[in-house]
Amino acid sequence: MAKIIDGKKISAEIKEELKNEVAQLKAQGIEGTLAVIQVGNDPASSVYVNNKKKACAYIGINSESFELPEETTQEELLALIAKLNADDSINGILVQLPVPKHIDEKTIINAISPKKDVDGFHPESVGSLVIGQPGFVSCTPAGIIELLKRSNVTIDGKNCVIVGRSNIVGKPMALLMLRENATVTIAHSHTKNLKEICQNADILIIAIGKREFITGDYIKEGAVVIDVGIHRDENNKLAGDVKYDEAEKKASQITPVPGGVGPMTIAMLMNNCVKAMKK
Numbered sequence: 001m002a003k004i005i006d007g008k009k010i011s012a013e014i015k016e017e018l019k020n021e022v023a024q025l026k027a028q029g030i031e032g033t034l035a036v037i038q039v040g041n042d043p044a045s046s047v048y049v050n051n052k053k054k055a056c057a058y059i060g061i062n063s064e065s066f067e068l069p070e071e072t073t074q075e076e077l078l079a080l081i082a083k084l085n086a087d088d089s090i091n092g093i094l095v096q097l098p099v100p101k102h103i104d105e106k107t108i109i110n111a112i113s114p115k116k117d118v119d120g121f122h123p124e125s126v127g128s129l130v131i132g133q134p135g136f137v138s139c140t141p142a143g144i145i146e147l148l149k150r151s152n153v154t155i156d157g158k159n160c161v162i163v164g165r166s167n168i169v170g171k172p173m174a175l176l177m178l179r180e181n182a183t184v185t186i187a188h189s190h191t192k193n194l195k196e197i198c199q200n201a202d203i204l205i206i207a208i209g210k211r212e213f214i215t216g217d218y219i220k221e222g223a224v225v226i227d228v229g230i231h232r233d234e235n236n237k238l239a240g241d242v243k244y245d246e247a248e249k250k251a252s253q254i255t256p257v258p259g260g261v262g263p264m265t266i267a268m269l270m271n272n273c274v275k276a277m278k279k
């Protein structure tokens, strides 16, 4: 039976720390405002956007929402971003992904000022991460590092296998684990012998977006398993990329879905907002 890594509890601790920090900044006359832009009304995106606004209210940061219709043009969205970039009262800008198909995601990410890039998706933020300079780090991978550290998992010298190589999860995750001195393997959809590679992992991080794809036989006895995937079924029940019931019999520690990585993403977004306030 694995120990459960309680992301809900750990994220609450982090938000409590940030709340105190924001109170101190406010005492010095420093205010924080996060601009959250959502284009269209995808229900899953609305849930996340609401969670982000709630977290802002809790730690004492203002949030300004921009709910734009699905038909918004790329030019209109870029004009709003330019306005927010120039507005000194805004510290952080977040455009909820995915954006509608007629808008180019890369163009939008590149338009956000790196100084306000609290998602850590801008090429300048990613470049800083690659060469170990300070900058905003993508919230989900940063949250996973916090989960591991606060669960007393040793990373140094361990074999870490990351399945998934997206720009927002897999790739930055690999760079952060490398920074912590893990031996890192990145697997993806072209990887041969995925199961054998996973069986070699002391720390196994799964971000593939395939419901319950990773079964118990992928997991080494005693491994630490981090499940990034989120899938919602017809009955609103959530599941991850890992078959939890099987995995928890092999793992020493494991993150549940919900209540694992998800809440940490929000906590680290708040951490980046506080960082932006200090800039």
Ligand SMILES: NC(=O)C1=CN([C@@H]2O[C@H](COP(=O)(O)OP(=O)(O)OC[C@H]3O[C@@H](n4cnc5c(N)ncnc54)[C@H](OP(=O)(O)O)[C@@H]3O)[C@@H](O)[C@H]2O)C=CC1
Residues within 6 Å of the ligand: 140, 163, 164, 165, 166, 167, 168, 169, 170, 187, 188, 189, 190, 191, 194, 207, 208, 209, 210, 228, 229, 230, 231, 261, 262, 263, 265
């Ligand atoms: N909890 C949280 O806060 C967050 C959760 N998520 C969730 O995490 C999951 C992944 O998200 P994201 O990184 O954005 O996903 P993407 O779809 O952008 O990337 C998926 C990655 O997984 C790889 N992959 C897909 N199928 C397989 C397979 N069968 N075997 C090996 N590799 C495979 C792909 O490989 P290739 O590159 O070769 O195509 C790709 O690199 C989703 O379920 C998403 O909802 C995402 C962000 C935050």
Ligand SMILES: Nc1nc(=O)c2c([nH]1)NC[C@@H]1CN(c3ccc(C(=O)N[C@@H](CCC(=O)O)C(=O)O)cc3)C=[N+]21
Residues within 6 Å of the ligand: 047, 048, 051, 094, 095, 096, 097, 098, 119, 139, 230, 257, 258, 259, 260, 261, 262, 263, 265, 266
């Ligand atoms: N610009 C941008 N930044 C993001 O950080 C971003 C994004 N776009 N698009 C989508 C993904 C996904 N994501 C999640 C955030 C919180 C939970 C979360 O709070 N999850 C809860 C459950 C919430 C629920 O009930 O659905 C949990 O796992 O316990 C999950 C996923 C941020 N993302």
